[in-house]
Amino acid sequence: QVQLVESGGGLVRPGGSLRLSCVASGFTFSTHAMSWHRQVPGKEREGVASISQGNGFPYYADSVKGRFAISRDSAKTTVYLQMNNLKSEDTGVYYCAGTEAIAIGTMGVPWTYWGQGTQVTISS
Secondary structure, eight states: OOEEEEEOOEEEOTTOOEEEEEEEESSOGGGSEEEEEEEOTTSOOEEEEEEOSTTOOEEEOTTTTTTEEEEEETTTTEEEEEEOSOOGGGOEEEEEEEESSOOSSOOOSOOOEEOOOEEEEEOO
């Protein structure tokens, strides 16, 4: 059974940091690209960052470039999203996703597996 379990969300002041984690199970982690997406009520889900299988090439949406960093640990079958200098517009539910499709320098691939999400709220 495939599972993606996110954790690490919470309430942070603007300018603060959070690190999200997503533990994957039930599929071959090393052959899957992984990604983070976010959604706020009333808006479409937005791709935030992806990391390819193999060499782990990262890709970032312009809105988070220079502030967020995605990484993966194959031994722990976990993907991380380090979020720094957080802004109010980063608020949302953050979802982890995975796909066997080759995702190098893009998030425009069909993401097969999804987690349940973790809430991130940036507020003073």
